[in-house]
Amino acid sequence: MSTSFSRKRTGVIAGIWVIFIFLNIVGCAKKIPHTLVPAYGEKQVRLIAVLPVTDRTNHPEVGKILRQEIAEALYFKQYPKIPLSIIDEKLAIFYPGVKEPTVQTMPPRDAGAILGVDAVMYIRIEECNSRFVYLYAKSYLNASFELYDVRSGELLWRTRYTATGRDFNIVPEWLKMDAVALYSEVIDEVVKKVMDTLPDGPGL
Incomplete structure (x- = not known):
């Protein structure tokens, strides 16, 4: 018993x-460390334009995918989708020589007036590299994100994250050739961690 x-x-x-x-x-x-303006919900941010990525590492394919995934993530957080091609076309008219906009080269108010949005997001790839050891490849991505109110020019949200990933292939040369597959894991992780810190939008 x-x-x-x-x-x-x-x-x-x-x-x-x-x-x-x-x-x-x-x-x-x-959540990862981030800065969020008090009473974000009162700012009435609905339309967010994801600007072209500023890449300090010369990995254009990574920047392109990162931007696309951030835009998709915003849509699933109840922010209306704005086609990236339309953003690029409009910006090219007024800023033909600016391929990688920053707050200094393309101020939030100016970008907002051109695009007709509530806020603009700047993305910067700080570090991006890979290391190959026989059948393995280790990838590394460090990116920062800033969201600005186009009416006031105020910084609404800011964060930064670093992700590392590993890939394996029995043909080592394929690892070096397929950059998309090599960085897909770290891009996904960065997007998930970063977007977890941004409040949901008001709805579609």
Whole structure:
């Protein structure tokens, strides 16, 4: 009788520990460091234009994919989708020589007036590289993000994240040739972590 009771008590204690560990893990899954303006919801940000990526590392294919995925992520956060091609076409008319806009070369108010949006997002790839060791490749991506109100020029949101990933292929040359596959893991991680810090939009 006592043995049965002891087993039940042990099972209960084990169950409690499992729940405790689970809650502890969930609690540790915090958002990455970021800056968010107080009362963001009162800013009435609905239309966000994702500007071309500023790339300090000469990886245009990575910047292109990163921008596309950020635009898609905004849509799933209830911000209306603005085709990137339309953004580029409009900006090219007024800023033909600016391929990688910054706050200095293309101020938020000017970009907003051209595009007719509520906010503009600047993306900058700080570091992007890969290392190959026989059948493995290690990729690294560090990118920063800033969102500005086009009416006031105020910084609404800012964050930065670094991700690393590994890939494997029995043909080493393929790893070097397929840059999209090599960086897809780190791009996905960066987008997920970054967008978790931005509040949802007002709806489509």
